[in-house]
Every structure is written in C-alpha cells, then in structure tokens.
Amino acid sequence: MISTDSALTRDAFTISTDSARFDMAVIHGFLTRSYWAQGIDEPTVRRALENSLCFGVFHGERQIGFARVVTDRATFAYLADVFIIDEFRSRGLAKWLMEVISAHADLQHLRRWLLATRDAHELYRQYGFAALSSPARFMERYDANAYQPAPAGTEAQERSEIGLTGESR
Template sequence: MKETNAFGSYEISTDPDRLDRAQIHRWLSTDTYWALGRSRGKQDAAIDGSLNFGAYAKEGGAMAAYARVVTDLATFAWLCDVYVAPAARGGGLGTALVAAVRDHLAPYGVNRVALATRDAHGVYGKAGFTPLEDPREWMTLDPRRPGPAGAAGPEATRPNGTD
C-alpha cells in the first residue's frame, strides 16, 4: 500500500518509484557511520527487499530524507538507514519520518519495531521508542566477526553476486 503524508514543506511517501536511489546511496555510503563504503549494489538490494520511506520537498520534489524498514508486516520490523539531508535537519523532519513509519506499521499489528542508534535517541524517543529493557535478551549474528559463527568468513555465507 503506497502512502503519502504531509509534514510542513515536505511529503513523506512509501512509493518506491519516487526514491532517488543514487542520492540514498551517496548519503549512506559517504555520510553515515553504519553504512560507510556500502556498495551501490548492496544498497539497491537492501532497498528492493524493504519497505522504504522518502521525504520530498513539496516544491521541486527533491529528496530530503530516507528510512528503510525490514519487516514481515505481521510481527516484527527493523527500522534502519534513517537519514535526513543536512539542509533539512533541525526542523523536525526526522521525527516526522519516524512517526510516519510507526503510523504506517500500526494497522498491521506489528508488535515490535527495533532499531539501533549511537546518536539519535532523542529523535526516536519522540516517536515512542525506548531503550531495550534488558539488552541481554537480544543477540546478533555477524559473520564478519571472528568466532564460531563467523569462522568460515563472510564470503562463505553470501550468495554469488552479492557483496
């Protein structure tokens, strides 16, 4: 279901045809701590496998912010790759974008939306996110790290043609 919401001089949309993939890749691969150096192919694959939200200037349509959600639209969602262009920061667009994600997922009954952040707790808190009650209940699997799960190395766990 494609959805468009208004926020000030911006529109927030889930229409994948409006995404400026090149801009998203530039933002994330050059100006974030979590996706620095991410390849365009990997970014396109991530977009293709996700629910995407873009914020666009009402005048001219330039993309001003982006968020990506990995979800089954039933029980769980992972909010990631949230980015607001520097010129659009400070006016509440990030908070509005995260609220649009929250509101879009609500009718599906998704009962947990998770994310990770080093520096934007205030933005996410305004949309209702709270720190994990007990982080020891959560685990991750990262084949890039040494140890039993990653012993074979990251290349052994990736399908051909991906990076």
C-alpha cells in the same frame, strides 16, 4: 494512516512510499558516507530497498530524507537507514517521518520494533523506543567488513565471483 504507495504532504515537503520516486544517488550517497553503512555499494543498497518498506522525504521533487523498515508486517520491524540531509535538518522533518512510519497501516500491532543508533536516542524515545529491557536475550552476528570487497585470491572473493555468496536470492 498512510498505506502502501501513498504520500502525505506538509508545506513544501512530502513523505512517500512510492519507490519510483526514490533517488538512488541520494540514498546511496548518504549511506555510503554514514557511520552505520560506510562503504556500502549501490547494488547492496538497491537490494535492501527492494526488500524493505521504504519512506522517502521530498522537498518538491528533490529527495532530502529516507528511512526503511525491515518487517514481516505482522510481528516485527527493524527501523534502519533513517536520515535527513544536513541542509534540511532542524525543521521537524525527522519527527514527521517517525510519525508517518509509526502510523503506517502495515506497521500496526507489531509486538517488537528494534533499531540501532549512535546519536538519536532522544528522537526515538519520543516514539516509544527504549534501551533493550532484556539485553541478555539478544544476540547479533556482525561482520564489520561486509561492505568491503573480498581480497583477491581469497575463497570469499572466488565464491563471490561465481555467485556463491551464501545469500538467498
């Protein structure tokens, strides 16, 4: 079982929760081009990482993958931003990353895990994920423009400039 700020090694690869190792350029670079976070800015990525349990995948010292879990570490977890860069895919690294996440000491005995995916259903099914059993019970609040700057002269842009974003800090 992996615990906070621990690392596991397999061949030339390491999975670590040590945030000092994370390469923000790699993480932000991948996410800003992904279908699920296209256009996300670096400060938002940084804030997301600071408030999540994160896992980096490394080949030597080079970061080649990532995942984060938004969790209270007691009842709930949301798996997000999972990726392995293209040149390292098809080596079982995503499966290993899921095994490590699933075994993490802080993520045991949670009642509910959620994730959203467009194309990796088969991977996640191997780790117990399934379609929502009661989708009518779930709701979402979605802002498709959240990662786009507010247009100049709008109330949202003016509120942003003076720090009134509605977010708790």
